[in-house]
Amino acid sequence: MGSIVIQNETTPDPISLIGREAGVCWGADVTNKEKNYKRGMDCLASGHGRTWEYPQVYMILDGYSARVIREFYTHIGGGPTRLQASTRYINYQKGFPFVTPPKIAANEEAEKIYRQTMEEILRGMQKLEAMELPREDIGMLLPLGMETKVVFRTNLRNLIDMSHQRMCTRAYWEYRGLMQDMCQALGSYSEEWKYLVEHYFVPKCEVTGFCTEAKCCGRKPKKES
């Protein structure tokens, strides 16, 4: 299972920061902590999305599949930046950790087939390495199920938007788990993050009040057309 570490560069007081930045433009007294917090809360409730881009988040995602990280990379709002563990320079010849989906793990025969396939890929890589072929070419065999590591920087707005898509019941199970881990990690980082996670990190049907997906899970009704 993957894990998320929130790095110290992350804004500790995102709501207050929003209030301070907005206050500058409103000619307000930005030395008053209570007023800054209240102004930040007003910006959130009013949906003034641009102000949500001030709080920065730095995190390390480790142990998730390359497949879920491929989906993670589609969230480009706010110009996030990230670096990922190299498949050119890391030596995977002794083995690569991989994610086993719960439904496969729960089925003994399926788990055996899955694990043996991974082992077969590894054997192929080792044979190619023995033939002294370039590691960057051998790495083409690595599967989407392999675990990877990403160091990531984004802002609050990007993560709220991501939560709407990826906390949807229709989203890929591993991404939903990743979002739960993210909520847990951010919620533990500070009280202001805890508030944001509890009130703003929700599936999109909680925002719209109805389901926008073609195949509805029943959590909210479909919109009457």
Ligand SMILES: Cc1cc2nc3c(=O)[nH]c(=O)nc-3n(C[C@H](O)[C@H](O)[C@H](O)COP(=O)(O)OP(=O)(O)OC[C@H]3O[C@@H](n4cnc5c(N)ncnc54)[C@H](O)[C@@H]3O)c2cc1C
């Ligand atoms: C059930 C489900 C199934 C999915 N299936 C697939 C699939 O099969 N294949 C696939 O590739 N993806 C799939 N996705 C992912 C999804 O379609 C999006 O690619 C993903 O959510 C990231 O894009 P985004 O627009 O939501 O987020 P972001 O790119 O982070 O954008 C966030 C917001 O910023 C704004 N924005 C971003 N970029 C621009 C821009 N260039 N111009 C103007 N405004 C911008 C928009 O308002 C946007 O809503 C699926 C998601 C779900 C929940």
